Amino acid sequence: MPPLVHYIAHRLAAALLTLTGAILFLFVIIQFVPGDMISILLGPRATPELRAEFAQRMGLDRSIPEQIWLFFSRAITGDLGTDVISNRKILDMILDVLPNSLQLAGAALLVSTVFGIALGCIAALKPGSTIDTVLGVVSVSFITTPAFVIAIFLLLIFSLQLHWLPVIGAGDPDDPLDRLSHLVLPAMAISITWIGYLARLIRASLLEVLSEQHVRMMRAYGVPEVRIVRHFALRLALVPMIAVMGIGVGDMISNAVFVEVIFARPGVGRLIYEAILLRNFPVVQAGILTTVLIYVTCNMLVDILNAVIDPRIARSLKQAA
Amino acid sequence: METYLSILRDIWRSPSGRIGLIMVIAIVLFAILGPVLSVDPNKIAVKDRFQAPSVVHLLGTDNLGRDLFSRTAQGTRAALTISLLVVALSLLIGAVVGILAGMGGGWVDRAVTVLFDIISSYPPVILAMGLVALYGAGFTNLLFVVTVLFIPQFGRMARAQTLSLRHQPFIDAERILGLPVRKLVWRHFMPNVLGPLIVLASMNIPVVITIEAGLSFLGLGVQPPQASLGTLIKDGYTFLNQSWWPTIGSAVTLALATLGSTLFGEALRDAADPKLKGHGR
Amino acid sequence: MTGAAITGLNVAFATKGGIHHAVRNVNLAAGPGRILGLVGESGSGKSTIALALMGLLAANARVTSGALQLGADRYDLARPQATAPLRGKRMAMIFQDPFASLNPVFPVRAHLNEVLSRRSPELAGNARHQATVDALAAVGIDRPEVRVMQYPHELSGGMRQRVAIAMAMLARPDLLIADEPTTALDATVEAQVMKEICGLRDRIGCSILVITHSLGLVAEYCDDIAVMYAGELVEQGSVKAVAANPGHPYTRALLACEVTIDAPRGADARQSRFRVIAGDLPDPFNPPSGCIYRTRCDIAIADCARIVPPPVEVGGNAAHWARCIRVGSR
Numbered sequence: 001m002p003p004l005v006h007y008i009a010h011r012l013a014a015a016l017l018t019l020t021g022a023i024l025f026l027f028v029i030i031q032f033v034p035g036d037m038i039s040i041l042l043g044p045r046a047t048p049e050l051r052a053e054f055a056q057r058m059g060l061d062r063s064i065p066e067q068i069w070l071f072f073s074r075a076i077t078g079d080l081g082t083d084v085i086s087n088r089k090i091l092d093m094i095l096d097v098l099p100n101s102l103q104l105a106g107a108a109l110l111v112s113t114v115f116g117i118a119l120g121c122i123a124a125l126k127p128g129s130t131i132d133t134v135l136g137v138v139s140v141s142f143i144t145t146p147a148f149v150i151a152i153f154l155l156l157i158f159s160l161q162l163h164w165l166p167v168i169g170a171g172d173p174d175d176p177l178d179r180l181s182h183l184v185l186p187a188m189a190i191s192i193t194w195i196g197y198l199a200r201l202i203r204a205s206l207l208e209v210l211s212e213q214h215v216r217m218m219r220a221y222g223v224p225e226v227r228i229v230r231h232f233a234l235r236l237a238l239v240p241m242i243a244v245m246g247i248g249v250g251d252m253i254s255n256a257v258f259v260e261v262i263f264a265r266p267g268v269g270r271l272i273y274e275a276i277l278l279r280n281f282p283v284v285q286a287g288i289l290t291t292v293l294i295y296v297t298c299n300m301l302v303d304i305l306n307a308v309i310d311p312r313i314a315r316s317l318k319q320a321a
Numbered sequence: 322m323e324t325y326l327s328i329l330r331d332i333w334r335s336p337s338g339r340i341g342l343i344m345v346i347a348i349v350l351f352a353i354l355g356p357v358l359s360v361d362p363n364k365i366a367v368k369d370r371f372q373a374p375s376v377v378h379l380l381g382t383d384n385l386g387r388d389l390f391s392r393t394a395q396g397t398r399a400a401l402t403i404s405l406l407v408v409a410l411s412l413l414i415g416a417v418v419g420i421l422a423g424m425g426g427g428w429v430d431r432a433v434t435v436l437f438d439i440i441s442s443y444p445p446v447i448l449a450m451g452l453v454a455l456y457g458a459g460f461t462n463l464l465f466v467v468t469v470l471f472i473p474q475f476g477r478m479a480r481a482q483t484l485s486l487r488h489q490p491f492i493d494a495e496r497i498l499g500l501p502v503r504k505l506v507w508r509h510f511m512p513n514v515l516g517p518l519i520v521l522a523s524m525n526i527p528v529v530i531t532i533e534a535g536l537s538f539l540g541l542g543v544q545p546p547q548a549s550l551g552t553l554i555k556d557g558y559t560f561l562n563q564s565w566w567p568t569i570g571s572a573v574t575l576a577l578a579t580l581g582s583t584l585f586g587e588a589l590r591d592a593a594d595p596k597l598k599g600h601g602r
Numbered sequence: 603m604t605g606a607a608i609t610g611l612n613v614a615f616a617t618k619g620g621i622h623h624a625v626r627n628v629n630l631a632a633g634p635g636r637i638l639g640l641v642g643e644s645g646s647g648k649s650t651i652a653l654a655l656m657g658l659l660a661a662n663a664r665v666t667s668g669a670l671q672l673g674a675d676r677y678d679l680a681r682p683q684a685t686a687p688l689r690g691k692r693m694a695m696i697f698q699d700p701f702a703s704l705n706p707v708f709p710v711r712a713h714l715n716e717v718l719s720r721r722s723p724e725l726a727g728n729a730r731h732q733a734t735v736d737a738l739a740a741v742g743i744d745r746p747e748v749r750v751m752q753y754p755h756e757l758s759g760g761m762r763q764r765v766a767i768a769m770a771m772l773a774r775p776d777l778l779i780a781d782e783p784t785t786a787l788d789a790t791v792e793a794q795v796m797k798e799i800c801g802l803r804d805r806i807g808c809s810i811l812v813i814t815h816s817l818g819l820v821a822e823y824c825d826d827i828a829v830m831y832a833g834e835l836v837e838q839g840s841v842k843a844v845a846a847n848p849g850h851p852y853t854r855a856l857l858a859c860e861v862t863i864d865a866p867r868g869a870d871a872r873q874s875r876f877r878v879i880a881g882d883l884p885d886p887f888n889p890p891s892g893c894i895y896r897t898r899c900d901i902a903i904a905d906c907a908r909i910v911p912p913p914v915e916v917g918g919n920a921a922h923w924a925r926c927i928r929v930g931s932r
Contacts, residue, residue: 021438021439022443025439025440026451029451029455040455140583140584141576141580143583144580144583145579146531146576148538148554149554152558153572156568160562251445253446254445257447257539258538269447272447273539275454281455284451288443288447291444292442295442295443295444
């Protein structure tokens, strides 16, 4: 079996294992809630009938292993229960808002990658110049300002003051242009931090690659500098970036919560948040499981992408095995 | 002692490190002295609401007429306290667990690694929100929740350091001489592990500040009447249409705090890197 | 084919301590189809010469004067990028560390294709692929059709260096520069790689400049030898002539330092005698007046401090010269 296929299989198995662990972890932390578990999970609407219903559904009278099995199998099959407030299936609630969150995350990923790489390259090609210093300062400011602060300022300036872009919501589902205009500010808010981070990373990585012997070798063979940078150096320089994209996705998912709240945009993050305020834990739990699933999947995909671009990675796994 | 002084000197010498150090000192002074130098932060005077900065109210007033300067200083104090406590706690717990895992090996090591991986498989804020939903909000809960988020990072580094140290000859020598495990940990592993962990800690402080502010902004962290930069921003955000001032003061302070600690942390890492790695016998 | 001649090469580095004249007034000649071994200690400036020829010097280095005569064409090395058009066409280079010469995320064929696309753009598709496979076979790589698709980390150091030689071969240069090509390889692999380099000379008849610090390598594989000391060329001639009759005291000392395989050895390492050259390299910012070597020379006289020695013919052989005013004395 070629090393890459072996690697993919390995990563898939690892992801499934991690997911299992994460689900079990959620079960465990629920058990350790101080005080009356049902009251905390259901909140103020825990009438005796609802309590009985809930206890029955959770199998609280059964043994712990049975409870674990119930919890686990439901999570896997997507049986997330019914919302006591709206009486909708929680799975439907999630699926309703999931596309918005995915669009937001996807847009943010795209924007931050494109701009991060671009700025990083510009800085690396003219190290020590004014533009490099300026970009450096800008990058650091981007990284350090928290995303929700950026979101508020973007809202302030571009929506409230200049009225260029809409303030709240995700836009008319049938009008792609409208949806796009509602996507701009939230996506920017999330990506700005990551743009700064990637710009610095790419700059350092590219500078290092450009000083390596194989680049000199290409120069010695008369390969034009443009081609060296764009074709040969960049691919190698991007390897460390792919490695951190996994954490980047996690950061973006985290920041998406704030951004969805600030821009009143429907999404999984906002769903979790509002459920917490209403003390509606089943929805919170469903939302958490969804985001964990997305996160673990993205991490796995990033690892695989990493191995595709850098052939040394798959090989070291095979050797260690 | 000289190593620490020379590290400080290196930080001072680098331009970004110097700026970071100055900003950090300024923020700390602001947090400590702010409330002392200004008006009572909790004094409500609704007739004075939404004032722009003046001599009396250096950052203006909020929606209830409270002085923003002292409230921001309070919030900064909360941010610094929580971040330092969280970082210290997660460093200690992570160090102990990581060292034990690295030394113990076998199933202990595997269990710890799996636990770390599980915690890391949650997007940070999501896990925090889940824990808050279950265990409630408030200062102490916030501490606990955010500490849990950071233990894996410190734990992994401690474990890696321990693993690389473990096979060094001087450890074997001590074991042969009969040194008890406890002493082995304290005298040999801890000093060597602590160095890089402290650098990691300094790089994490801005992250903790951001997470705390974010959670408080959502109302899931520090609760009123305690002030946090996050809650201040939230209050400001609610009244954005009426006045910018409540938002600006706290938002800018938050940005400066994270910027300053980031610059300082990076300068510390660059200065300490070669020095601390070679520490220990 | 043509030959390569370097005249009056001067390279200066701008450093914190001042201007460092790393290469001073060097004249080298590599005959057509001949291998010239350039020897010297670390820091003698030999790699700088190679980089100056290719136009790949660092940003703080400048060629203050010098010319490269390649066959009938003359290139002014003081002009930046003077030899840039020659790269990959009339000049090629093999670098020292084979583990760093190939881009790890590109397969072997990508490297070879790059050379071919510049040198032989008329080759395309299947023909080009075949050319890459043939090139690998020519440098002694087994299963070339498999190797050509592999990534650098799947090849050993010796094989990677052969890939570098294959790249040079595909470029069909007039001048090939090999900068310490075997320093990072062990002795048996060194023999194989040097054999391929010599094979290149036989195959395309180029001039080869081998930069090395190993006299043994030069004696074994090179036709001519040039000796560098502290940035200056002190002797040049055919390997036979110089080995038999070294004209410069430095060359003589170097040869005497060689430990022959049958030299008597004491039971205790401390008892073994080693010849060394006493003294240190001169201060690069403050070189001695007159002859650069006089502070360590065993036959230096008063005049050596006044005169910068010109090349002097050695042993009646016009192709063998040494820069010493006391050539022939002991």
